[in-house]
Amino acid sequence: MDESLRELYQEMILDHSRHPRHFGTLEHPTHKAEGYNPLCGDKVHVTLVLDADSRVADINFTGKGCAISQASASMMAEMLAGRSLEEAQKLMDGFIHLVKGEDATDLSPDDREHLDVMAGLSEFPMRIKCATLAWHTFSNAIEEGAA
Amino acid sequence: MDESLRELYQEMILDHSRHPRHFGTLEHPTHKAEGYNPLCGDKVHVTLVLDADSRVADINFTGKGCAISQASASMMAEMLAGRSLEEAQKLMDGFIHLVKGEDATDLSPDDREHLDVMAGLSEFPMRIKCATLAWHTFSNAIEEGAA
Amino acid sequence: MTAPFTNITGKINRAFDVAAARADFPILSRTVHGKPLVYLDSGASAQKPRIVLDRMNEFARTDYANVHRGVHYLSGAATDAYEAARRTVQKFLGAAREDEIIFTKGGTEAINLVSYSFLAPKIQLGDEIVLSVMEHHSNIVPWHFLRERNGAVLRWVDVRDDGSLDIEALDAAINSKTKLVAITHMSNVLGTVTPLKDIVARAHAKGVPVLADGAQGAVHEIIDVVDLDVDFYAITGHKIYGPTGIGALYAKRAYLKAMRPFNGGGEMIREVAQDRITYADAPARFEAGTPAIIEAVGLAAAMDYLNGFDRNAVMAHEHDIYDYARARVAELNWLKVIGDAPGKGAILSFEAEGMHAHDLATILDREGVAVRAGHHCAQPLMERFGVTSTSRASFALYNTRADVDALMAGLHKAWEILG
Amino acid sequence: MTAPFTNITGKINRAFDVAAARADFPILSRTVHGKPLVYLDSGASAQKPRIVLDRMNEFARTDYANVHRGVHYLSGAATDAYEAARRTVQKFLGAAREDEIIFTKGGTEAINLVSYSFLAPKIQLGDEIVLSVMEHHSNIVPWHFLRERNGAVLRWVDVRDDGSLDIEALDAAINSKTKLVAITHMSNVLGTVTPLKDIVARAHAKGVPVLADGAQGAVHEIIDVVDLDVDFYAITGHKIYGPTGIGALYAKRAYLKAMRPFNGGGEMIREVAQDRITYADAPARFEAGTPAIIEAVGLAAAMDYLNGFDRNAVMAHEHDIYDYARARVAELNWLKVIGDAPGKGAILSFEAEGMHAHDLATILDREGVAVRAGHHCAQPLMERFGVTSTSRASFALYNTRADVDALMAGLHKAWEILG
Numbered sequence A, B: 001m002d003e004s005l006r007e008l009y010q011e012m013i014l015d016h017s018r019h020p021r022h023f024g025t026l027e028h029p030t031h032k033a034e035g036y037n038p039l040c041g042d043k044v045h046v047t048l049v050l051d052a053d054s055r056v057a058d059i060n061f062t063g064k065g066c067a068i069s070q071a072s073a074s075m076m077a078e079m080l081a082g083r084s085l086e087e088a089q090k091l092m093d094g095f096i097h098l099v100k101g102e103d104a105t106d107l108s109p110d111d112r113e114h115l116d117v118m119a120g121l122s123e124f125p126m127r128i129k130c131a132t133l134a135w136h137t138f139s140n141a142i143e144e145g146a147a
Numbered sequence C, D: 001m002t003a004p005f006t007n008i009t010g011k012i013n014r015a016f017d018v019a020a021a022r023a024d025f026p027i028l029s030r031t032v033h034g035k036p037l038v039y040l041d042s043g044a045s046a047q048k049p050r051i052v053l054d055r056m057n058e059f060a061r062t063d064y065a066n067v068h069r070g071v072h073y074l075s076g077a078a079t080d081a082y083e084a085a086r087r088t089v090q091k092f093l094g095a096a097r098e099d100e101i102i103f104t105k106g107g108t109e110a111i112n113l114v115s116y117s118f119l120a121p122k123i124q125l126g127d128e129i130v131l132s133v134m135e136h137h138s139n140i141v142p143w144h145f146l147r148e149r150n151g152a153v154l155r156w157v158d159v160r161d162d163g164s165l166d167i168e169a170l171d172a173a174i175n176s177k178t179k180l181v182a183i184t185h186m187s188n189v190l191g192t193v194t195p196l197k198d199i200v201a202r203a204h205a206k207g208v209p210v211l212a213d214g215a216q217g218a219v220h221e222i223i224d225v226v227d228l229d230v231d232f233y234a235i236t237g238h239k240i241y242g243p244t245g246i247g248a249l250y251a252k253r254a255y256l257k258a259m260r261p262f263n264g265g266g267e268m269i270r271e272v273a274q275d276r277i278t279y280a281d282a283p284a285r286f287e288a289g290t291p292a293i294i295e296a297v298g299l300a301a302a303m304d305y306l307n308g309f310d311r312n313a314v315m316a317h318e319h320d321i322y323d324y325a326r327a328r329v330a331e332l333n334w335l336k337v338i339g340d341a342p343g344k345g346a347i348l349s350f351e352a353e354g355m356h357a358h359d360l361a362t363i364l365d366r367e368g369v370a371v372r373a374g375h376h377c378a379q380p381l382m383e384r385f386g387v388t389s390t391s392r393a394s395f396a397l398y399n400t401r402a403d404v405d406a407l408m409a410g411l412h413k414a415w416e417i418l419g
């Protein structure tokens, strides 16, 4: 059995993809965006509430797509909730470094550990876009998605 | 010295191309046509009078182009004058066979001898269109060029 | 060109020897992730036999120059090779005349050529184009352009649940406003082969011309455009074991005269002045600029290669592999095949329960098995079957039952991991 | 990509070694009519070095699949190679971003793309397009289309008797109705190199974008589209020692968003439904269908090959050959050179007294010397100089003074026969 496959599709990922956290649409979001990967048809819709301190007070997503894209969106929502925009940006940069197999020293040890299940992606360069779709959608929501 | 070149550009050809016979435009043609080779820009304009017996009573041409195309037009006009359409067709078929290096048995011994100066063309396949331009123009004049 | 079915050397009309054929394709002996390559993605693009690559290489090394405009030897040699390639395509498609063959850069451009040159100049607000829901985007988007730009109406014809064309619905969709029927000869997702001759007969009965998208059809069927009586037939080189960057459109001579030029440039003119211009006749009229000379030569080599086999034996072989695969996947109760039309070609699309096509393809890839996953440039068809993507194994002459076994092993593994 | 001028192995920044370079081109060792080939027709199409042909062959034998849509290994490998080729073109032209490079099937299509996607949607009756009389038909016919179809007006700018562009006339031709200046970077007949940076500055001062036809320019000049500030720059692969069937358009990012799709098909869409459609961003938006994958890889190999030399040394070599040829033909009082602009590139066009270009080319061909004869797809320029055709010797990096000597011997012979 191919170890890298086992690592990619480990229990945690499959669990997130089958039972996504923060799944749904917020009723009164301050920001939202839709992400789409035309190559595979994956879709992610992100709604969030940014509070007065520029913290992610709440965040939800809906989507359709492969296990990687859905698990990644679920983990993202889980981890972003409660963070300031600055922290969110750092987390996103660290995540992207991690899945690309680059140095992810910008991640806190806690976050690094939490995201460890995604580290196996670096062996699957063709699937990295699946993993980053949700994050780019979040970033678009912040930048251009004021509701 | 390349013999095939000498044969292609023999005195007779150069003489026809420099001093074309039947050069000009008939004032009252029964048929006319313009031939054009877009690849090289060669042009031939043929005017002719077909008499009641379907004989080429008179034929002229004007044109611009290489030695081969002009000499061929000049020889053609010279040889077609006075012939019936049927004879003209036979001559044309024979001529085309000749320059392509095919069996030209459809030519009368006289015509064959007269056209011998063109036989060298079969060594120059890329120039055959130059030689046949005038003939195709004549044929077009007969078929669609009633003036 | 080697004529099909007439070789008296005994080389053809023999049973198809797939092992020998596989040896013609260098890439098939490579490994992927340490496993032997099992290439089941020929529907996207076929691999190329050595003889095609070598012919192009040799041509470029010995006889290359630009075509048409030159008097010198190499220019003549290149022109001869290019025009011989046109005759090869002509014979491959059964066209009556070589000037009915226009070289394009691929199947997509061939269809766009019909749109820009034939239809666009005469389309009016409210005019209709009939097409099926199983069309490839290449046979959809050009018509959407005419909708957006000229107010044309697209009339969609459904397929039945088994993926076969609803020919009665097609017939009913053709009316006095219809200007063109644009229909695939073989679906790249379902494998469905459409009854093209019947379609053409019905359309012609109402005075409507038919464009067939033959990107897949020309690979898997024996084509005779005269017998089909089809008006336009588009093919692409890279799916038929030829190079990229080349395709062709067959267009009936009757239409060619009235068709407007598409790209403008060298070769396609008669005379250009500052204030006026006249155009060359077909096919030059539609081949602006330096054509894909080396690729045309390669395409002809690919057609010669294919015709070197008994085409019927190749077809029988492909059907055998498909039938075997179809029977094997029926063992898997978590897998649903999309496209079961009678007489369909060797393309197997399916959905796996609880598995996204991309995850499945990734797992198969680790086993060396290359399949496509996605919408296959056929989004309206995905919508018709209520999916966003499928997995697709497509078979070519070089595939074997062992390839199918490898696919099955990979599917079992995927179920183990994702199921 | 091998970066130019930075190789520390000593392979570059050395004087250009033409003998070594010639050995890279297999065709140059062949004979024609029993004489060594003297290929002076690179302006029509250049020969290809072994490394380009081998790279394509190897890619097709080992890493080939369709691009973009696949998850499997080969699809990724092919996509990587294709997108790496785009970056090679980007760097070759000095573009700021890779998505400003659109692959086309050649220079002609690159120009047509600007016409169909950028200009056609906004051109109005009476709008003007400024172009020079020395344009190639590929940079004329697309504008004639807009004249015929949309009522655009073509404003022709003359060249001076020496073949140089009349820049004042060009400036004067640009007015408030001008929508585009379409100008060659280097004439394929005269060898004139236009002052592109100056042209762009003058056009931009009046708010008018500039399209440069770089089919010849990109071969013989070092291009930096950012420094030139040119809006569109069209190149073609086969003239730059690359394959046929491939070219590219550089388009400034600022324009790309507003440009309408040209060909419709796979890859260029975002979402397709029955009644609506959205399009992908550039460059995909303008690359409908399976692209010329193998050819793009070949084009990149050709650019790498060229950049493996000190480009300035190559240019100096070409100018040396040209200067030598120009001096030698000056010995012949029956031969008239057309095009003597200062700073011109290595193209020599001429008329011979009492000899038609085709007859001359036939005689030269028998000596193994390949030259072009005809209107060179530049009929308005022929008219400007009162000729119907010229003979043209065009020089590439692999030509030598010995080639010029062979040309001279052939010219003497022609005079003997025809003079």
Ligand SMILES: Cc1ncc(COP(=O)(O)O)c(C=O)c1O
Pocket (backbone or CB within 6 Å): C043, C044, C106, C107, C108, C109, C136, C138, C139, C184, C186, C187, C188, C213, C215, C216, C236, C237, C238, C247, D265, D266, D288, D289, D290, D291
């Ligand atoms: C059915 C069908 N039509 C059209 C095309 C377009 O061909 P190409 O991508 O070579 O232009 C394809 C393949 O992509 C196809 O499968």
Ligand SMILES: Cc1ncc(COP(=O)(O)O)c(C=O)c1O
Pocket (backbone or CB within 6 Å): C265, C266, C288, C289, C290, C291, D043, D044, D106, D107, D108, D109, D136, D138, D139, D184, D186, D187, D188, D213, D215, D216, D236, D237, D238, D247, D377
């Ligand atoms: C100046 C110029 N522009 C445009 C072209 C057209 O390029 P292509 O024929 O490769 O499309 C050519 C060559 O034919 C050329 O020399």
